Amino acid sequence: MGLDLNLLVSLNALLEERGVSRAAARLGLSQPTLSISLGRLRRHFGDELLVRQGNSYTLTPVAERLLESTGHALAWTDRVFDTRPTFAPETSERNFTIVMSDAQLPIFGRALADLIGYRAPHVRVSFQHSTARLIAPTLEWLPTVDAVVLPQGILTDVPHLDLYSDDWACVVSVDPTSPPGLSLQDMSERPWVMPYHPRTPVISVLHHLNQSGVEPRASIITEDFLAVPHLVVGTDRIGLMPRRVASLTATASVRVAEPPFALGRITETMWWHPVHEHDPAHRWLRSVAVEAAGTLETTDG
Structure with missing residues (x-):
């Protein structure tokens, strides 16, 4: 037929x-x-x-x-x-679809969207939320999006570029009677709010915790980093978040609490399917992504 x-x-x-x-x-x-x-x-x-x-x-x-x-x-x-033989950002009406977590969206996603809006006013960006269900079979759906932003080491054998660095941080409810930092006893005995399942490859921080003698008791697991402060406030829970977004969401009720040891670094990386490698529009997107990530590192400096 x-x-x-x-x-x-x-x-x-x-x-x-x-x-x-x-x-x-x-x-x-x-x-x-x-x-x-x-x-x-x-x-x-x-x-x-x-x-x-x-x-x-x-x-x-x-x-x-x-x-x-x-x-x-x-x-x-x-x-x-x-697909076009050339790409003119000033006039293009291309739609780019990028998958990233809600911890990356208000940081890198915002910087990228601002640059694209300035350089290509008619281009649209569709951000999709990465979840544990997407991370496992990434190679199956990768051809259908322009890029996915994940921590370094999650994917292999596909084109990628490193964007910016971050580190893991703990957030707790503000309590004037508590010390500013966390002790090993706090981290061992208090309940945790963990992003994704602890065994998900994204959460490499678990290795650093275990090496320091901490086996976090995850009382709540969420795929939404931005929900972590709301699940911590008013409780004795310890939330785990990338530091950049933890600092962004800190309020009078939730603060970053330093542990007695480093929780490890994160290198946020952009990955794409090889089919996009030579697409002029995608090459432009990658160059703008690098520039957007550079503004984050410059701000840190």
Whole structure:
């Protein structure tokens, strides 16, 4: 059966919206037109894809599996047709998609967005939040984004460049009766708020803690660094964050507390799929990323 790219767009909308009417409204099509597309898709896959249950539709097991890949396929298709022999930042309307954590976004993400906005006023940047679920299968979805920012050592065998350095810091609730720093006893006995699961490769700081005789008791695990201060305030919990964002979020109620030993450095690194290596627009993005990271190091100095 002959298929075209429009059917991929229809399939993605039907699966995400789980119904013909909402998908048709999203695509600006009539319901009869989209119903014809659904019929073609059902014949192609030999599956109903959408099954009515009462007043709504549910996805079949085949449709559930397709949903995992249709968004990536569309993103990849967009990149194919966005490719140009040259890149003119002053006039380009390119959309760059970059994956990074919420600890990197207000620091490096802000600096990068400001530079792009100044150099390429019509270019748009889409920031996506990195999670533990994304980190493990990174190589599977890496071709569908322009770049991912992760600590050095998480990925291997793909192009990358080191951006800027940071270190781990502890945050605690402000208590005028407590000493300014943390003792080994504090770190061993008090509960912790840990970003990601402690065994996630991102959290290399666990090695430094263990070497110093501390086995942190993680009472709360979160994938949102910016939530850590809110989970610490008013408690005896110790939160773990990169220092730059910890300093940024410090308030009258939450402060950085120095441990009796260094928790280790972080080198934030940009990674991309080899398919982007020679794209003029991507080369420009990488050069701006290096410049944006340089402004952070200059500020530190």
